[in-house]
Amino acid sequence: MKTKHEQILDYIETLPVGAKLSVRVIAKELEVSEGTAYRAIKEAENKGLVSTIKRVGTVRIEAKTGENIENLTFDEIVKVIEGEVHGGRNGLKKTLTKFVIGAMTEEAMLRYITEESLMIIGNREEAQQLSLENGAAVLITGGFLPSETVIRLADEKELPLISTSYDTFTVGTMINRAMTDQLIKKEIIRIQNIYTPIEQTQYLGKGDTVYAYRMLNQKSQHSRFPVVFADDRLAGIVTAKDVVGKDDATVIEKVMTKNPAYAKKHMSVASVAHTMIWDGLEVMPVVGDDMTLIGVVSRQDIMKSMQSVQKQPQAGDTMADQISQLITEKEENIFSFSVTPQTTDSMGTISFGVLSEVITEATYNYLSKHKKKNLVVEQMTLHYFNMIQLGNELIVKPRVIDENRRSARLDVEIYSEKYLAAKALVVCQIIQKR
Structure with a gap:
């Protein structure tokens, strides 16, 4: 109930x-x-x-879905640029591979037109026809409308013919951002994409016996099984260690681990992988919002998904990637970072999020290079002393305060123009490299 x-x-x-x-x-x-x-x-x-x-x-309100765009279609482009479709509607589901700005002669354009590409062009009817005849969709900028001849050609070729009121530069920027965002999203794999549904896996009820566990264990590839209540809500998890030395008639409820770690479909594979590595788990239950068991995710599933990410030919740079490229090691254990326009807020000073990422990256580089360890930042306390302006060079000095096998605390000093501008206390979880 x-x-x-x-x-x-x-x-x-x-x-x-x-x-x-x-x-x-x-x-x-x-x-x-x-x-x-x-x-x-x-x-x-x-x-x-x-x-x-x-x-x-x-x-x-209407709930927004967290659907990931696996392929950037022309239909998605129409939404991004607030465009109007005039012809070739049967081709809206085709995937966009690249876009070309047609600021050139028709003869020169032929070298750049490819199938499933998008030609961004102004009020040039001959160039529009040339693009469609050679397999490229057409986007007309500046609020111009296509002629009936071009519309009929687009319908015949099943290639989208779109118009927008934006200028060419603005449209190019919007589409480039959409393509970059789509590439970044492809890297963020979620549990919903890889978990094994409950219909295809095994689990136990809390009233089952240790004998039922042993029979299940003989035909399964793993030794951890979720345990559910009568209404299928997650009650616990049982492992081989829990049943060692127990009588076959013992009820699972008496030996299972209560309140186990679990995953939800919207979680990223990376975050769940970290929990599984940290706690040494080979299988984790996947539950719904009401804690109903809907499946399991295994370490093997995680490894396969991460391998598929590595095989992807391209990836968009996130802000973290860009900050990582801007940080350099000035001296041993000392890192530098220059404040660029993209890293500032509306006041012209470095944004809080960017500074936090700079500290995280410097901390990672310090521990990874000098201590041969990987880490995940668990907590950060950051205090500003002076404003950090556009164009300033930051000097970041991490220093370990205390450390054990699983965690480390660091004091990080940030200098700007030779003055102490900020200070942070960073707590990290450490994962030993194997």
Whole structure:
């Protein structure tokens, strides 16, 4: 049976988009306390089911899906540039491989036109026809519209013919950003892409016996199995170590580990991999928001997914990648970083997020190179003493305060223009290289 909290969430999902709701109304409608209603509405807001609008109140909204764009199609490009499709609608699902700006003669354009590419061009009908005839879709900028002849050709070739009010430079920038974002997303693999559904795996009920575990273990590739309640919610996990020396008739509930680590579908593979390595887990249960078991993810699944990422031919640079490229080791254990326009906020000073990433990268480089260790930053306390302006060169000096086998604490000093500008205390989890 569902809890009152879950019942409220289900009720909110049934409300039409635009409907108003309040703590008092929910509490009265479902006969729950106002405290329970408030907590459920807050979780619904975190899930993107509702939104609180000033002077309006809490309103049911359309939940945004976290769908990853595996292929950047022409249909996606139309949304990015707020364009209008005039012809070739049958080709909107085709994948965009590259775009070309047609600021050249028709003869020169032929060298750059390829199939599944996009020619960005102005009000030049001959160039538009040439692109379509050679397999490229056409995007007309500047608010110009295509002729009927070009529209018929686009329909015949099943190549999208799109127009937008933006200028060529703006459109090129928008599409380039979309392609970069898509490449970055391809690297962020989530558990929903790799886990084994419950129908294809094995698990036990808390009322099963140790004998049932041993029979299951004989035909499985791993020795860890989730344990569920009667309503399929995760109750625990049982391993070979738990049943050693136990009688066959012993009930699983008495030997299982309660409150085990678990994963959810939206989690990244990298974060789950870290937990599995840290705790030495070969299998982790995957659960829904109501803690219902929906599958498992194994260390083998994790390894396969990470290998597939390495095989990808291209990847977009994240902000962390760009910061990593800008950091240099000036002297032993001392790192430098120059503040560029892209790393500043609206005040012209280095943004808090960028400075945090600079400290993280310097800390990683320090421990990785000199201590031969990998790390994950677990906690950071950062204090500013002086403003760090655009164009300043930062000197970052990490120093280990204390360290053990699994963690380390570092004091990091950041100097700008020879003055101490900031200081951070960083706590890291350490993973030994094997």
